Amino acid sequence: MNNKGNMINRNINIDISKLPKEIQNMIDELEEINKTDDWLSYDLKFDTLDIRAKSYVLHNIITEDEYKKIIAKYGGIYD
Secondary structure (H helix, E strand, O other): OOOOOOOOOOOOOOOHHHOOHHHHHHHHHHHHHHHHOOHHHHHHHHHHHHHHHHHHHHOOOOOHHHHHHHHHHHOOOOO
């Protein structure tokens, strides 16, 4: 199975520059992992992103809408 390049929903736009640096770095890592077709590493990094982003929502650092966009964009496999 070749999912290369398909783990990110490119139809969702997020202004990553407005997100906390930690989240930006995790997204950069996901973008790099996505190029390698290593779905296990991708899933593990995504889980970490999900947990940290939830924490930022709870502390009012990012909005719930931003969180939902992050999860929608980086949370699955797309054609």
